[in-house]
Amino acid sequence: MNLQDAINVLKEKGYKTTGKRKDILEFFASEDGYRPAKDLIVHLENKYGTISFDTIYRNLHLYHDLGILEKTDLEGEKHFRLSCSHHHHHHFICTDCGKTKEIDICPMDTATAELTNYEIDDHKFEIYGRCPACLNA
Amino acid sequence: MNLQDAINVLKEKGYKTTGKRKDILEFFASEDGYRPAKDLIVHLENKYGTISFDTIYRNLHLYHDLGILEKTDLEGEKHFRLSCSHHHHHHFICTDCGKTKEIDICPMDTATAELTNYEIDDHKFEIYGRCPACLNA
DNA sequence: TTGTAAATAGGAATGATTACGATTTTGTGA
């Protein structure tokens, strides 16, 4: 999912493409890892001086509902990143910088065998640690 | 990890075994799923009328640090359960009742092959959905 | 260009969690 894809999704669904909506997408396009709302707020305050929480969180939820952003709960804060829509995979997440690396292993195919009679709605497989760049810094 | 194991850990490490510490362990021993601090507060308020947040959270952190409780972040709330110390595994978590089922698959052995030069500190593999009991209710 | 539904502002409210000084309790060792 890139910037233009995301804007197209917005338009297709009839949402308005405001300047701030584009700013938010650009922010996530320029990062390649999970970022908390806080970072987005700082980024937009640099540009606008002030930004409404409502704008931040409403759009984060909207993008998540539209599949534009992926979300994960890390230490009591929700973190977001642009969705990787090309194929199903999981992530290593650097706990220092938030950058991610794709992991092309999904254990669900074998795991479901242990879950007959269960309804499965979602799953999460994440690996935490420090990336090579942060290890060298 | 059962109640007695947990009390032994406390004593070995020189922590005092107060009535409330035992109450908290008994609460988790009587549940077999992830519970939020909120539920523990309600449980202890039923017995004592009032309970300090400090007592709740200090002990939850202590138990987590000692490996007595496992923790997971679910929708902005931290949830805890007694550690399953017998062997390494993961969980299906029922989003209705919080009960868990062990999943004896761990994808880490193959995943680490994709992560040379990365420092790996932790990982999470969780499956969310509804358990048979909640599906029938 | 204009009307209107959607989006944003600004700030109050909420909910989980943390922090802290005062008080109480536990376990130790005299």
Place this chain on the structure above:
DNA sequence: TCACAAAATCGTAATCATTCCTATTTACAA
């Protein structure tokens, strides 16, 4: 057993992320 020091708890205030609300502004279709 008793007294003491350290640890634990209390009660409450503060903090932090997030949600909610009403008034105002804006995008975009006609």
